Amino acid sequence: MSKVLFVEPEKCTGCRTCELICSxxxxxxxxxxxxxxxxxxxxxxxxxxxxxxxxxxxxxxxxVCPVGAITKDQLTGAMKVNxxxxxxxxxxxxxxxxxxxxxxxxHDAIIKCDLCDGDPxxxxxxxxxxxxxxxxxxxxxxxxxxxxxxxxxxxxxxR
Amino acid sequence: MFITINNRQIEVQTGETILxxxxxxxxxIPTFCYHEAFGGQGACRMCMVEVKENGRNKNRxxxxxxxxxxxxxxxxxxSDRVQQVRRTLVMLLKxxxxxxxxxxxxxxxxxxxxxxKLKVDPQGCILCRLCILACEKMGKSAIWTVLRGIDKRIxxxxxEETDECMGCKACAEICPTQAITFLEDGEKRSIxxxxxxxxxxxxxxxxxxxxxQLEYMREQTGYExxxxxxxxxxxxxxxxxxxxxx
Numbered sequence: 001m002s003k004v005l006f007v008e009p010e011k012c013t014g015c016r017t018c019e020l021i022c023s024x025x026x027x028x029x030x031x032x033x034x035x036x037x038x039x040x041x042x043x044x045x046x047x048x049x050x051x052x053x054x055x056x057x058x059x060x061x062x063x064v065c066p067v068g069a070i071t072k073d074q075l076t077g078a079m080k081v082n083x084x085x086x087x088x089x090x091x092x093x094x095x096x097x098x099x100x101x102x103x104x105x106x107h108d109a110i111i112k113c114d115l116c117d118g119d120p121x122x123x124x125x126x127x128x129x130x131x132x133x134x135x136x137x138x139x140x141x142x143x144x145x146x147x148x149x150x151x152x153x154x155x156x157x158x159r
Numbered sequence: 160m161f162i163t164i165n166n167r168q169i170e171v172q173t174g175e176t177i178l179x180x181x182x183x184x185x186x187x188i189p190t191f192c193y194h195e196a197f198g199g200q201g202a203c204r205m206c207m208v209e210v211k212e213n214g215r216n217k218n219r220x221x222x223x224x225x226x227x228x229x230x231x232x233x234x235x236x237x238s239d240r241v242q243q244v245r246r247t248l249v250m251l252l253k254x255x256x257x258x259x260x261x262x263x264x265x266x267x268x269x270x271x272x273x274x275x276k277l278k279v280d281p282q283g284c285i286l287c288r289l290c291i292l293a294c295e296k297m298g299k300s301a302i303w304t305v306l307r308g309i310d311k312r313i314x315x316x317x318x319e320e321t322d323e324c325m326g327c328k329a330c331a332e333i334c335p336t337q338a339i340t341f342l343e344d345g346e347k348r349s350i351x352x353x354x355x356x357x358x359x360x361x362x363x364x365x366x367x368x369x370x371x372q373l374e375y376m377r378e379q380t381g382y383e384x385x386x387x388x389x390x391x392x393x394x395x396x397x398x399x400x401x402x403x404x405x
Contacts, residue, residue, distance in 0.1 A: 009400055040397035047404075049397035064379045066296040066329075067196040085196040087293050089329035094368050095376050097384055099392030 002077035005052050005113070005120060005131055006139040012130035014041040014048030018122035025121045027107065034104060036113040037122050037131075050122075050131055053100035053113035055079055061092035061101050061112070078115040086110055164234040177223035177234055178206055186236055188223055189245065189265055191252075191335050192287035196296065199224025203252075203287050205265075207244045209235040220244060246271050254279045256336040283338030284313060290330035290339060297375075299323045302330060302351065313339075320353035325371030360388035362395065 019035035027034050041048040059079050062070045069086040070079050081092075081101075092101045092110060101112040115133075123133045132139075161168050164177075164186060171180050176199055181188050191203035199206075199222065206223040211233035220240060235241065250271040253262050258281075265271070286304070290313060294302050301323035305314045315321045326348050331339040341350035346366045348355045357366030358373060367388040377383065387395055 009397075010404060038393060040393050042398070042401065045401065047397075047401045049400050051393040051396055060376075060380045060382075063381075064376055066298065069196065082195075085194075087194075087196060087296065087329050088332040089293070089297065089327050090332075091327065091372070091376065091379075093389050094372060095380055095384075096389070097392065098396055099389040102389055 002136060003115075003118070003133050004055065004077075004136045004139055005115065005123070006134050007050055007052060008130050008132070009047065009049040010130075011128045012039065012048040012050055013128050014039055015127060017125050017127060018050055018131060021121045021125040025116065026111070034107075034111070036100075036111060051098065051100065052122075052131070053079070053096075054098055055113070055115070060095040060097060064091045064095040066091070073114070073117075076115045076118040078117075079112065080114050081110045081112060083109055160228070160231065162228055162232050162234060165236055171228050173229055174227050177208060177210075177221075177226050177228060180228065181223065181236065188236055190224065191261075191285060192289060193224050194289055194292070194333065197289075197292045200288060200292070201225040203248075203285065205245065205248055207241060207248075209238045209241050211235075242269060245269050250274055251277075252285050255281060256283045256285050256338065257281050258283065259336040261335070279309075282312075283336050284334075285336055285338075286311060286313070287335060288313075289333045289335065293329045293333045297325075297327060297329055299325060315351050315353075318352060320351065324351050324353050325375055326350055326353065326355040326369040327372055327375075358386055360391050361386050362391040363388060 016032060016039050018037045019032040019039060020030045022035040022037050023029060023031045026036065032038065037050055037052040039048055039050050055078050059070070062079055066089065067085050067087055069082045070092060071082065073080050088108065090103050093103055101110060104111050120133050123131050160171055160173060162171050164181065169180060169184055178188055178193060178199060188208065189205045191205050192200050193206065201222040201224060204222060207220050208223045209218045210221050210226065211218045213230060246269040249262060249265045249269055253266050253271060254274050254277055256262055291302055294300055301321050302313055302315055304311055306312060315324065328341060328350060331341050331350065341348065346357050348357055348369060355369040355371065358368055358370055359366045365388055
């Protein structure tokens with residue numbers, strides 16, 4: 001079974017530790033601009049959301065790539081960019097509906113989340129557990145449970 | 160199958176090019192026109208190597224990027240003959256693209272002499288054709304080589320603006336000598352004698368892509384997206400999630 005990065009924004013504190021560890025593991029520097037994951041924070045409402053690549057099964061970045069440089073990793077299911085065949089036409093950055101694929105001008109490379117080859121560092125370092133790496137079906141199940149609990153609340157109120 | 164490269168036995172698969180084998184084994188071969196997305200073209204001739212084939216008395220000079228290995232051969236990548244060919248090539252290329260650091264590095268390595276008397280317009284383009292291939296891969300083919308001989312250059316048909324060009328700059332990005340110039344000035348982008356008006360992000364107002372690029376994307380992916388730039392898409396996603404949560 002393929003695992004997914006499961007994001008629970010209600011747990012995110014907006015500390016941006018994930019951004020730091022992500023850029024450190026991939027490029028060796030603490031630079032949020034080079035991070036594959038980025039936290040969007042709304043100060044007024046106090047809401048933070050770690051925006052990360054969804055590894056779509058029918059991925060816009062993969063469809064739009066003229067040379068097929070973006071392929072699915074058989075082991076992790078992550079969409080990976082082959083730097084050697086990539087033309088740097090940056091079509092994938094325009095195509096991604098989540099803005100999770102972008103261009104790093106200094107390294108001249110397209111960067112996107114590669115799930116750290118099946119061992120995501122952001123998950124290990126997230127202090128509040130807002131990002132977790134789980135089997136796709138259990139990720140769904142916990143959401144279903146939460147919905148069921150809400151239903152239960154509503155029904156009990158009605159009794 | 161085994162072949163010998165610089166007196167070293169290396170296992171190869173039939174059909175692999177010499178360049179592919181050397182790249183895999185970290186044997187240095189300079190190239191300009193080679194890109195993994197397209198394979199070898201044999202245009203720049205920088206990858207020339209000396210090959211000793213069975214049943215031939217004389218060694219042959221071949222372009223490593225277009226020579227598929229089909230029999231047991233001996234390859235020399237830094238012999239005197241190879242060095243001489245590369246020296247000549249670098250010497251000539253340096254007249255066309257003197258500002259390029261990689262050519263400068265190779266000129267130093269192969270001790271290429273200067274050619275002050277040769278009259279060449281140092282426009283930077285070394286006719287490696289990578290831009291043509293990139294444009295072709297994008298499905299556009301807006302540019303091609305025009306004229307022949309010493310006048311040969313890369314251009315759009317009749318140097319006029321063409322409907323094919325979508326202003327993606329893939330040609331400029333892939334150019335090994337940065338010879339393709341474009342102008343990006345706020346809401347306008349000019350390349351290949353064509354000026355594009357950039358589409359602005361609906362959220363932050365920053366211009367981010369040409370209309371033709373967005374059209375191309377729609378054709379490829381088959382779905383409509385809001386005209387929002389890449390950093391703003393994260394914000395939009397986040398605010399949608401926030402709305403759903405509350």
